[in-house]
Amino acid sequence: AQSVTQLDSHVSVSEGTPVLLRCNYSSSYSPSLFWYVQHPNKGLQLLLKYTSAATLVKGINGFEAEFKKSETSFHLTKPSAHMRDAAEYFCVVSGPPGTYKYIFGTGTRLKVLA
Amino acid sequence: DAGVIQSPRHEVTEMGQEVTLRCKPISGHDYLFWYRQTMMRGLELLIYFNNNVPIDDSGMPEDRFSAKMPNASFSTLKIQPSEPRDSAVYFCASSLAGATYEQYFGPGTRLTVT
Numbered sequence: 001a002q003s004v005t006q007l008d009s010h011v012s013v014s015e016g017t018p019v020l021l022r023c024n025y026s027s028s029y030s031p032s033l034f035w036y037v038q039h040p041n042k043g044l045q046l047l048l049k050y051t052s053a054a055t056l057v058k059g060i061n062g063f064e065a066e067f068k069k070s071e072t073s074f075h076l077t078k079p080s081a082h083m084r085d086a087a088e089y090f091c092v093v094s095g096p097p098g099t100y101k102y103i104f105g106t107g108t109r110l111k112v113l114a
Numbered sequence: 115d116a117g118v119i120q121s122p123r124h125e126v127t128e129m130g131q132e133v134t135l136r137c138k139p140i141s142g143h144d145y146l147f148w149y150r151q152t153m154m155r156g157l158e159l160l161i162y163f164n165n166n167v168p169i170d171d172s173g174m175p176e177d178r179f180s181a182k183m184p185n186a187s188f189s190t191l192k193i194q195p196s197e198p199r200d201s202a203v204y205f206c207a208s209s210l211a212g213a214t215y216e217q218y219f220g221p222g223t224r225l226t227v228t
Binding site (some may be wrong): 036043045099102104106 | 169209222
């Protein structure tokens with residue numbers, strides 16, 4: 001079975017400091033992993049994806065994530081937070097092969113302090 | 115590309131009324147997903163289609179909910195009769211069959227049932 005755990009429901013950082021949003025997954029096969037961002041009253045936007053190629057994945061807006069199979073983790077990072085990064089972030093693992101379903105984490109709300 | 119288009123963006127209706135939500139997927143995509151997002155339950159997959167055929171409707175809450183996809187460029191989610199507990203944001207997403215699985219989300223329809 002597949003599952004995904006976002007370890008922090010809320011994260012606060014100061015503008016200009018690094019961001020770390022943590023995600024652990026469980027999967028009985030080699031999954032695809034994604035991070036999505038949702039700004040208030042908006043839809044979900046794909047930040048980046050891992051699909052068994054390079055383990056360090058670069059996404060939009062300066063975000064990146066590293067797939068660590070030994071730790072079953074896919075943490076999202078950014079070197080320097082900006083006010084516009086304040087949003088909710090979802091870690092997603094692909095469902096069983098062939099189903100095209102997503103398994104969503106519960107989300108992490110990122111607050112950026114001026 | 116215009117992305118996934120949903121209408122209406124906001125819907126306010128009275129309990130017992132029929133509600134129809136609409137979605138136009140990205141042209142060429144062959145998977146379409148309907149989700150519901152609430153504070154209490156997060157993001158839930160309601161149903162998804164492949165090539166206009168419903169594949170998995172196990173997330174549809176009850177018989178009051180129905181979804182159709184009459185052609186590759188249009189889908190509807192209908193609630194009849196609506197109840198206050200149906201109040202949520204409903205998202206449509208589309209995807210293209212292949213190895214990478216990523217889904218592209220629409221802006222959502224915020225439904226309020228009074």
